[in-house]
Amino acid sequence: MTVDALKVTAIVFVAVVLQSSIVSTIEVRGGTPDLVLVTLVAIALLRGAIWGAAAGFAAGLLLDTASLARLGETSLLLTVAGYWIGRYGETTGRDRTHAPVLSVAVVTVLYAVGALALHVMLGDPVDAGTVLVGALIPGIVLNLLLTFPVYALVRRIIGRPEWSAQEVRLLG
Amino acid sequence: MVGILALLSLALLSVYFRESDSGPLHGAQDAGATVMRPFQVGAERVARPFRDLYGWFDGLVGAKEENERLREELARAQQQAIANLNAAQENRDLREALDYQDLPGLGDYRRVNTRVVAQQAPQFSKQIVISAGSSAGIKLHAPVLSAGALVGEVTKVTPDTALVTLLTDESSAVTAYTIRKGALGIVESGEGGSLVLDNVPKDKDVTRGDLVATAGTGVERLPSLFPRGIPIGTVTSASQTDTEPFKQIQIASMVDLSNLDVVTVLVR
Numbered sequence: 001m002t003v004d005a006l007k008v009t010a011i012v013f014v015a016v017v018l019q020s021s022i023v024s025t026i027e028v029r030g031g032t033p034d035l036v037l038v039t040l041v042a043i044a045l046l047r048g049a050i051w052g053a054a055a056g057f058a059a060g061l062l063l064d065t066a067s068l069a070r071l072g073e074t075s076l077l078l079t080v081a082g083y084w085i086g087r088y089g090e091t092t093g094r095d096r097t098h099a100p101v102l103s104v105a106v107v108t109v110l111y112a113v114g115a116l117a118l119h120v121m122l123g124d125p126v127d128a129g130t131v132l133v134g135a136l137i138p139g140i141v142l143n144l145l146l147t148f149p150v151y152a153l154v155r156r157i158i159g160r161p162e163w164s165a166q167e168v169r170l171l172g
Numbered sequence: 173m174v175g176i177l178a179l180l181s182l183a184l185l186s187v188y189f190r191e192s193d194s195g196p197l198h199g200a201q202d203a204g205a206t207v208m209r210p211f212q213v214g215a216e217r218v219a220r221p222f223r224d225l226y227g228w229f230d231g232l233v234g235a236k237e238e239n240e241r242l243r244e245e246l247a248r249a250q251q252q253a254i255a256n257l258n259a260a261q262e263n264r265d266l267r268e269a270l271d272y273q274d275l276p277g278l279g280d281y282r283r284v285n286t287r288v289v290a291q292q293a294p295q296f297s298k299q300i301v302i303s304a305g306s307s308a309g310i311k312l313h314a315p316v317l318s319a320g321a322l323v324g325e326v327t328k329v330t331p332d333t334a335l336v337t338l339l340t341d342e343s344s345a346v347t348a349y350t351i352r353k354g355a356l357g358i359v360e361s362g363e364g365g366s367l368v369l370d371n372v373p374k375d376k377d378v379t380r381g382d383l384v385a386t387a388g389t390g391v392e393r394l395p396s397l398f399p400r401g402i403p404i405g406t407v408t409s410a411s412q413t414d415t416e417p418f419k420q421i422q423i424a425s426m427v428d429l430s431n432l433d434v435v436t437v438l439v440r
Contacts, residue, residue: 020290072186072188
């Protein structure tokens with residue numbers, strides 16, 4: 001448990017550093033890949049809803065700190081996203097090979113909508129057309145490109161989901 | 173637990189939103205940003221050769237046409253430079269003769285060169301984090317330049333880092349004028365991360381290729397944040413319609429605002 005927590009913390013920290021300093025500068029046709037979101041999806045699918053929510057909260061807090069954004073803004077969105085993906089991974093998406101791809105595509109859309117709503121509520125001048133039309137499709141494509149390598153890497157570091165091992169034991 | 177984390181996020185957001193820049197959450201964030209800065213700088217340095225390599229290959233596409241265009245521009249610039257030298261000398265002589273008192277210029281500012289260490293999600297805000305802060309003398313609203321052109325202003329300062337809001341951010345606005353004819357307006361963000369020169373009356377003469385620079389102001393009560401004459405960009409299109417009260421002027425920044433590595437902050 002402690003080793004797992006340390007591994008997840010390290011993964012989240014590296015993802016945040018890379019996202020804030022390198023990945024966020026990559027802009028392809030108006031879209032930007034979101035390494036933190038893709039990493040969070042991998043963690044949540046492999047470790048479940050509680051881990052997903054906790055990792056999302058920590059990732060959001062670190063990201064807001066690194067980019068001097070409003071504290072709590074990204075952590076709120078990523079907490080919800082991590083929990084939702086974790087629940088999907090524990091139930092419907094369990095052991096499905098397409099689960100990471102589907103989760104990344106859906107959560108990218110929901111995250112964009114959620115972030116837009118939050119910025120509007122906080123009174124930020126945000127162009128909804130840019131967020132939901134211009135940047136969203138390229139963003140989904142870029143995130144999907146990241147999905148397989150990131151998911152494979154995270155799975156290699158933290159291992160397969162606990163419920164997979166339990167099921168194997170029960171069947172054996 | 174999830175509910176607690178979500179509520180904690182909301183509480184953080186609420187307190188952060190309401191407290192002043194010297195509040196405890198801002199202080200904690202400043203300390204956190206200072207801790208993370210070396211990692212961000214390290215990551216940026218590791219990635220730099222790869223980005224340069226990509227930039228090199230990217231630059232090869234259309235290099236021949238660009239080379240021809242730049243040669244033509246160079247020839248025009250050389251002719252202009254000779255004319256400017258004469259004009260500058262004449263200007264100095266006349267200022268001396270009249271004992272002319274001018275607004276603060278670029279020469280009155282000290283330059284702090286620093287590196288970009290982080291960038292916020294570009295679809296929501298056009299802001300970057302630089303690796304120098306109040307300990308280097310940087311103050312709130314200081315102008316930020318890249319390759320001699322204005323790119324934004326400092327909107328948040330911590331001891332070792334600062335947040336820069338770029339000209340392409342929805343919240344940015346700078347008074348500017350066209351150098352050729354002195355048409356005064358406001359540079360703001362346009363659609364898709366472009367820049368527009370707004371509030372220019374229709375009777376003003378503005379054409380494609382006009383250089384746009386910061387206007388500055390001489391009003392003591394409302395001093396301008398930026399000194400007069402910092403280049404911003406060039407006019408790419410200028411048009412007008414019967415229904416709009418002002419001209420529609422698109423301008424292109426002199427630097428790529430989406431790919432800044434090193435910037436210069438002007439401090440007094």
